[in-house]
Amino acid sequence: MAQTTVRKIRDRAEDVHRKILKGQKPSMKFPLRSLSNVKYDPKAGYFEMRGRKKVRTLTVSTVKTFAQTLRMMALSKELVEQDDIATKREAYYVSKNWDAARFLEQPESDAVMDDVEALFEINREQLGFVPEEKGGEIAGRLIILDRDSETKKTLRIDCTKFGSGAYSIPISVEHLQFETDAKFILAIETAGMFQRLVKHGYWKQAGCVLVSMGGVPTRACRRFVRRLADFKKIPVYVFVDGDPYGISNIYRTLKVGSGNAAHLNEFFCVPQATFLGITPQDIVDYKLPTHPLKDVDIKRARDAIKNDPFFQHHRPWQKAMNHLLDMGVRAEQQALAKHGLNYVIERYLPEKLAHTERFLP
Amino acid sequence: MKTSANASVKNAAKLSQLDLFGAGGMEASKKSAPQKPAKAGEAPRQRAASARTAGGSRTRGARKEPLPGKRTARKIVASHSEPDLLDTAAEPTPPIAAGVVSPAPASTAGKVARRESAESMGARQREISVSEFFTKNRHLLGFDNPAKSLLTATKEAVDNSLDACEEAGILPALEIVIEELEEERFRLTVTDNGPGIVKNQIPKIFGKLLYGSKFHALKQSRGQQGIGISAAGMYSQLTTGKPVQIISRTGKGKPAHHYEIAIDTAKNAPQTVKEGIVEWDRDHGTRVSMDLSGVYKKGRRSLDDYVGQTALANPHAEIFYRSPKGEEFRYERIVNELPKEPLSIRPHPYGVELGILMRMMKESRGRSVAGALQSDFSRVSAKVAMEICEAAGLGPGTKTKPGRLTPAEVERLFKAIPKVRIMSPPTNCLSPIGAEMIEGGMKKSIAADFYASSTRAPAVYRGNPFQIEVGLAHGGQLPADELIDLWRFANRVPLQYQQSACAITRSVITTDWKKYGLQQSRGALPAGPMVLFVHIASVWVPFTSESKEAVATYPEIVKEIRLGLQECGRRLGMFLSRRRRLAEEEKKKSYIEQYIPHIGIALREILGFSAREEAKVVSRLKDTLERSRTI
Numbered sequence: 001m002a003q004t005t006v007r008k009i010r011d012r013a014e015d016v017h018r019k020i021l022k023g024q025k026p027s028m029k030f031p032l033r034s035l036s037n038v039k040y041d042p043k044a045g046y047f048e049m050r051g052r053k054k055v056r057t058l059t060v061s062t063v064k065t066f067a068q069t070l071r072m073m074a075l076s077k078e079l080v081e082q083d084d085i086a087t088k089r090e091a092y093y094v095s096k097n098w099d100a101a102r103f104l105e106q107p108e109s110d111a112v113m114d115d116v117e118a119l120f121e122i123n124r125e126q127l128g129f130v131p132e133e134k135g136g137e138i139a140g141r142l143i144i145l146d147r148d149s150e151t152k153k154t155l156r157i158d159c160t161k162f163g164s165g166a167y168s169i170p171i172s173v174e175h176l177q178f179e180t181d182a183k184f185i186l187a188i189e190t191a192g193m194f195q196r197l198v199k200h201g202y203w204k205q206a207g208c209v210l211v212s213m214g215g216v217p218t219r220a221c222r223r224f225v226r227r228l229a230d231f232k233k234i235p236v237y238v239f240v241d242g243d244p245y246g247i248s249n250i251y252r253t254l255k256v257g258s259g260n261a262a263h264l265n266e267f268f269c270v271p272q273a274t275f276l277g278i279t280p281q282d283i284v285d286y287k288l289p290t291h292p293l294k295d296v297d298i299k300r301a302r303d304a305i306k307n308d309p310f311f312q313h314h315r316p317w318q319k320a321m322n323h324l325l326d327m328g329v330r331a332e333q334q335a336l337a338k339h340g341l342n343y344v345i346e347r348y349l350p351e352k353l354a355h356t357e358r359f360l361p
Numbered sequence: 362m363k364t365s366a367n368a369s370v371k372n373a374a375k376l377s378q379l380d381l382f383g384a385g386g387m388e389a390s391k392k393s394a395p396q397k398p399a400k401a402g403e404a405p406r407q408r409a410a411s412a413r414t415a416g417g418s419r420t421r422g423a424r425k426e427p428l429p430g431k432r433t434a435r436k437i438v439a440s441h442s443e444p445d446l447l448d449t450a451a452e453p454t455p456p457i458a459a460g461v462v463s464p465a466p467a468s469t470a471g472k473v474a475r476r477e478s479a480e481s482m483g484a485r486q487r488e489i490s491v492s493e494f495f496t497k498n499r500h501l502l503g504f505d506n507p508a509k510s511l512l513t514a515t516k517e518a519v520d521n522s523l524d525a526c527e528e529a530g531i532l533p534a535l536e537i538v539i540e541e542l543e544e545e546r547f548r549l550t551v552t553d554n555g556p557g558i559v560k561n562q563i564p565k566i567f568g569k570l571l572y573g574s575k576f577h578a579l580k581q582s583r584g585q586q587g588i589g590i591s592a593a594g595m596y597s598q599l600t601t602g603k604p605v606q607i608i609s610r611t612g613k614g615k616p617a618h619h620y621e622i623a624i625d626t627a628k629n630a631p632q633t634v635k636e637g638i639v640e641w642d643r644d645h646g647t648r649v650s651m652d653l654s655g656v657y658k659k660g661r662r663s664l665d666d667y668v669g670q671t672a673l674a675n676p677h678a679e680i681f682y683r684s685p686k687g688e689e690f691r692y693e694r695i696v697n698e699l700p701k702e703p704l705s706i707r708p709h710p711y712g713v714e715l716g717i718l719m720r721m722m723k724e725s726r727g728r729s730v731a732g733a734l735q736s737d738f739s740r741v742s743a744k745v746a747m748e749i750c751e752a753a754g755l756g757p758g759t760k761t762k763p764g765r766l767t768p769a770e771v772e773r774l775f776k777a778i779p780k781v782r783i784m785s786p787p788t789n790c791l792s793p794i795g796a797e798m799i800e801g802g803m804k805k806s807i808a809a810d811f812y813a814s815s816t817r818a819p820a821v822y823r824g825n826p827f828q829i830e831v832g833l834a835h836g837g838q839l840p841a842d843e844l845i846d847l848w849r850f851a852n853r854v855p856l857q858y859q860q861s862a863c864a865i866t867r868s869v870i871t872t873d874w875k876k877y878g879l880q881q882s883r884g885a886l887p888a889g890p891m892v893l894f895v896h897i898a899s900v901w902v903p904f905t906s907e908s909k910e911a912v913a914t915y916p917e918i919v920k921e922i923r924l925g926l927q928e929c930g931r932r933l934g935m936f937l938s939r940r941r942r943l944a945e946e947e948k949k950k951s952y953i954e955q956y957i958p959h960i961g962i963a964l965r966e967i968l969g970f971s972a973r974e975e976a977k978v979v980s981r982l983k984d985t986l987e988r989s990r991t992i
Binding site: 013058098100 | 949952953955956957959960962963964966967968977978981982984985986989
């Protein structure tokens with residue numbers, strides 16, 4: 001694995017080197033990282049790249065980014081060869097040693113890193129770069145089989161025994177094994193709602209695994225849910241805020257992946273996920289308290305209807321999004337507390353789960 | 362009484378013909394119709410109605426009562442902003458309008474005690490002299506605050522001197538000296554090398570308002586009405602009680618006359634306090650000196666700025682200036698040639714006002730109306746004169762004497778003028794400063810990176826020819842993060858106050874400067890390191906007030922100014938974009954120097970080649986990019 005990465009980096013650098021010596025302008029081809037370069041095939045179940053590429057030719061105006069990309073590649077090669085890792089933040093600080101080619105802000109170095117990742121069409125972990133972010137939390141009827149990093153002995157982690165706490169999804173999940181009798185996985189947007197369900201042992205009465213995504217799910221979280229769901233062939237239900245962010249950013253990314261790292265979506269998506277709530281119709285049916293949609297919400301929703309292949313494919317989603325726009329309001333998960341703090345456990349979830357066939361795709 | 366009189370002044374435009382009795386009449390009408398309390402504006406109409414119904418007599422206009430003379434005063438106050446103010450004020454009280462209505466009906470008159478009778482009021486009514494009026498309304502002439510007063514007085518003296526020199530064909534050499542006598546009191550002395558003034562005229566020119574040579578001629582000059590210098594003298598007298606000092610000599614070998622002149626404000630007449638002959642070291646010229654209270658300030662709109670801008674707009678003049686702080690400035694003559702002499706033209710029919718037309722017809726020496734039109738106006742041929750007369754229903758107009766026309770006929774004549782196509786007035790009467798002169802002057806006085814200027818072809822507004830000139834200086838030492846400095850000129854006179862009311866400012870604001878690479882917020886002057894010079898030359902500059910601080914916004918004038926601004930703006934835009942391009946090139950070059958070594962380092966790290974190979978890569982790549990950059 002490590003050797004493939006190093007070879008890919010060398011190949012690319014040699015190509016650049018050769019062109020320079022010939023007096024030609026070297027160029028690199030990057031897959032275009034945007035929603036406009038993905039297509040959605042429900043059979044595949046995730047966003048696939050259309051294969052459009054942007055060519056970055058070394059000219060006077062691209063010389064800075066070109067130099068930075070090459071230096072980032074050199075850093076990656078060094079990391080892989082020495083079996084070391086660097087977080088995005090660390091990589092940013094390493095660049096401070098590059099004089100004029102250093103990055104001024106971390107988003108710049110993140111963008112170059114994403115470019116390199118897309119260039120080689122491999123996962124950034126394979127390049128030696130690891131994300132800072134936390135992977136998400138798990139509670140419920142699940143035993144995870146992990147390995148002790150020193151003794152290499154199998155560890156049985158029982159997710160029913162964290163009490164009021166939870167299991168943290170690690171950055172890499174490929175080696176994990178599962179034992180479970182859960183009937184479904186419930187992925188939850190907010191840590192607050194997760195806490196409530198854990199505290200009242202909801203997973204016991206419903207026979208499920210609870211996942212706290214904490215906003216847009218990380219790659220590790222997506223991969224974890226995918227592997228678990230594939231392994232036991234159980235459905236995944238998603239419970240997020242009833243607003244364009246919850247729907248188009250959190251749910252869509254979990255289910256079909258992102259436009260940004262489309263070459264990886266095949267692994268980092270959960271095609272079997274369906275949408276439990278909060279749906280625009282729930283706002284009406286449950287008379288939920290609302291807030292008006294902000295300008296960014298409206299823009300996000302319109303953008304999803306117009307440009308997002310996922311929403312374009314699913315008529316029910318277009319109707320739901322338009323419904324939300326017509327109402328001009330959004331409702332949070334916690335809005336259910338209007339009817340009583342545990343209304344969500346006693347009424348809302350049971351009522352919704354009785355008709356999973358009605359869930360939005 | 363007083364307050365309601367003021368209220369009626371506000372409505373004077375509507376009421377002046379009806380509400381001649383002020384509060385007395387109004388009160389009477391209120392009593393007669395108590396169920397309907399009358400507003401100020403409604404009172405006269407209501408009174409008219411009640412007069413008709415109660416008395417049943419149809420006496421509208423029949424009972425002409427003597428018009429209270431107070432009307433004159435009211436009329437003047439009410440017409441503050443009218444440009445023809447002086448004209449109206451100077452003319453005798455117009456005849457009583459036809460629609461005068463009698464006061465309250467007799468049935469109620471007995472119940473209301475009259476406060477005054479026409480006779481008792483009449484006893485207090487008297488003529489108001491123009492100078493007395495301006496003593497009370499000095500802001501109309503630009504003497505509204507101490508800083509401005511000092512500037513205005515200087516300006517009036519300088520205008521007179523420059524006009525006199527040019528008219529006489531003498532290259533002007535001026536000396537402006539301002540001394541601070543005590544706090545907020547100054548002595549202003551302006552000396553010129555002009556033709557001098559004949560002895561008999563000296564008192565009138567400096568001691569009588571509305572006395573001058575320029576009002577009756579349509580010719581490009583600085584002064585227009587003959588108010589300026591005498592108003593300055595009046596202000597001096599008002600604030601210090603001192604008379605104005607004048608020395609003037611008309612030529613070598615002639616005596617230099619010295620006068621001390623005060624103004625009798627009640628009579629609008631000069632009072633010679635002292636006169637005599639003195640020794641004077643000049644062959645010819647005039648020196649005027651006056652004490653006045655004022656404030657001397659530095660910065661924008663300062664006296665120093667005024668003198669500098671005057672020198673800029675008059676490159677043929679040599680100006681020496683000593684400020685109250687004792688600093689001396691000497692502005693050398695840039696061109697040893699007088700500007701082309703502006704010609705006097707007859708008025709053009711399109712620009713004439715009804716009142717003026719009436720006066721012109723009355724005073725004309727023409728034998729017939731058509732003849733008068735032909736001889737007193739420009740661009741009126743026999744054919745055009747006939748067409749006007751026919752359009753006015755006066756026949757060919759060759760029989761009637763112009764003085765015999767009734768007011769109604771003159772009005773018909775007036776209304777007929779726009780119906781006839783008349784050639785534009787001659788424009789060769791104007792004397793612009795010249796684009797080269799403006800640019801040269803700006804180069805001399807402003808340290809900037811870029812200069813541009815343009816002189817537009819003459820154009821016409823309301824029958825008056827005018828010409829626009831624009832100059833522009835950008836960059837260099839000018840402050841970059843402020844609004845631009847706008848210098849406005851009319852007939853070579855810098856305009857310092859009322860910038861926002863001026864057509865020039867409006868034109869600058871409504872021009873899109875972003876197109877030319879400057880920043881500009883909506884409805885504001887552009888921002889950036891720039892001085893903009895805009896000059897309007899005209900036989901009659903339409904000022905918004907007598908203090909001559911702002912040009913009225915005639916669409917033709919705004920259009921011409923904008924065209925001039927755009928011409929200079931385009932050249933500025935080209936300069937700025939070229940400069941930006943060069944900077945970009947420079948930046949790119951430094952990019953190559955900065956970043957290519959990193960490509961070498963990265964490739965060496967990845968591929969592990971030698972330092973020599975790295976150097977080769979760097980130099981090869983530099984070559985490639987340098988080459989492509991220039992293509």
